[in-house]
Amino acid sequence: xxxxxxxGLAIASYHAGVWRSAVASDFVPSLVPSLFRxxxxxxxxxxxxxxxLLSTDEHQRAAAFYSPDxxxxxxxxxxxxxxxxxxxxxxxxxxxxxxxxxxxxxxxAVPWNAGGIHFNVSHSGEFALIVVSKGTRVGVDVxxxxxxxxxxxxxxxxxxDSDCERLLTLPEAEWMxxxxxxxxxxxxxxxxxxxxxxxxxxxxDVSLEEGHPAQLMATRPEAEEAKRWEMADIVMEKDYSAxxxxxxxxxxxxxxxFP
Numbered sequence: 001x002x003x004x005x006x007x008g009l010a011i012a013s014y015h016a017g018v019w020r021s022a023v024a025s026d027f028v029p030s031l032v033p034s035l036f037r038x039x040x041x042x043x044x045x046x047x048x049x050x051x052x053l054l055s056t057d058e059h060q061r062a063a064a065f066y067s068p069d070x071x072x073x074x075x076x077x078x079x080x081x082x083x084x085x086x087x088x089x090x091x092x093x094x095x096x097x098x099x100x101x102x103x104x105x106x107x108x109a110v111p112w113n114a115g116g117i118h119f120n121v122s123h124s125g126e127f128a129l130i131v132v133s134k135g136t137r138v139g140v141d142v143x144x145x146x147x148x149x150x151x152x153x154x155x156x157x158x159x160x161d162s163d164c165e166r167l168l169t170l171p172e173a174e175w176m177x178x179x180x181x182x183x184x185x186x187x188x189x190x191x192x193x194x195x196x197x198x199x200x201x202x203x204x205d206v207s208l209e210e211g212h213p214a215q216l217m218a219t220r221p222e223a224e225e226a227k228r229w230e231m232a233d234i235v236m237e238k239d240y241s242a243x244x245x246x247x248x249x250x251x252x253x254x255x256x257x258f259p
Contacts, residue, residue: 009046009080012037017235027087029117029134033246034088035234038080038128040073047072050079053093077128081121084130088117105194120191122242129234129242136249139192141184142234142242151179158201159186162218166208174210180241182208185231188245189216192229206231214243 012019013026014035026034042050054062058078065071079093086093089112097109108117116135121128125144132138152175155164159182167178185206190199204226205217214233219225227248234242 008043009050009076009083010039010042011080011084014234019235027084029088029115029132031134031136031249033131033133033136033138033244035140035244036084036130036132038076038130040076040123040126040128042072042076047075047079050075050083053079053082055094055097073123077121077123080128081119081130084132085112085117085119088132089115101194103195105191122187122191125240127236127240129244131244131246133246137192137194137247138244139188139190139194139246140234140242140244141187141191142236142240143180143184143187145176145180145239145241147176151175155179155182160202160205162205163202163208170209177210177241178208181214181233181243182206184241184243185214185216185233185245188231188243189229192245192247216245 011022013022014037019037022036026036054075062071062074065074082093082096085091085096085108089096091112096112098106099109100106106119106121107113108119117132118134118136118138119130119132120139121130122141123129124142127142129140129142131140152168155167159167163182167175167182170178185208186201186204189204189206190201193199204219207213207215207217214231216226216229216231229245230248231243231245234244236242
């Protein structure tokens with residue numbers, strides 16, 4: 001049995017809007033996406049336990065970080081991803097290999113891709129999120145809500161006209177939360193599709209108002225694309241926003257795992 005508690009690494013799993021310590025059954029691959037969270041402020045013992053799991057190129061990337069804190073967060077995120085995938089696959093974490101699509105989206109390489117496992121990773125601030133599914137493309141995004149950004153300027157630059165209009169008609173006090181709801185939902189969709197910013201954040205619309213379900217509202221030029229995807233917000237700590245997006249492949253995907 002694969003041990004996911006490397007040096008005290010804490011892995012939480014997500015159930016109906018609640019995070020709990022992961023248990024073995026959470027790692028069984030399914031059409032229903034499984035969502036995991038890592039704290040990137042891992043204890044030194046966890047960082048040291050994860051370091052041997054990294055590949056040669058991952059070691060090189062870790063060594064390139066000037067800040068020890070950033071280096072440890074990278075080791076925790078990348079090592080934690082390997083631990084999660086190894087537990088799902090019943091494999092050795094250090095042996096797993098990755099390949100990268102034309103637009104940089106990571107995927108499992110041969111022979112670990114034989115089971116149709118899809119995954120995606122996002123990290124910001126003190127957290128990393130990892131989503132895993134079987135046979136369905138998935139994307140996830142988490143963002144620390146920085147207060148030193150020019151929200152209107154960024155929205156006009158990156159969002160669609162519809163997104164901007166709905167955002168800027170809200171009371172200004174609501175802009176920040178609405179902006180990050182919009183941003184994380186858009187990023188989650190782009191990451192799920194796997195073709196990067198070649199889509200363009202302005203080429204599709206998402207819901208962003210408080211109390212409105214996360215939804216891919218419109219896609220251009222192919223309007224039917226919007227019907228192929230499901231979205232959900234992810235409950236996080238204060239000052240964080242997160243969302244995920246997954247491909248509709250089965251009516252069971254309309255589940256209650258995500259609020």
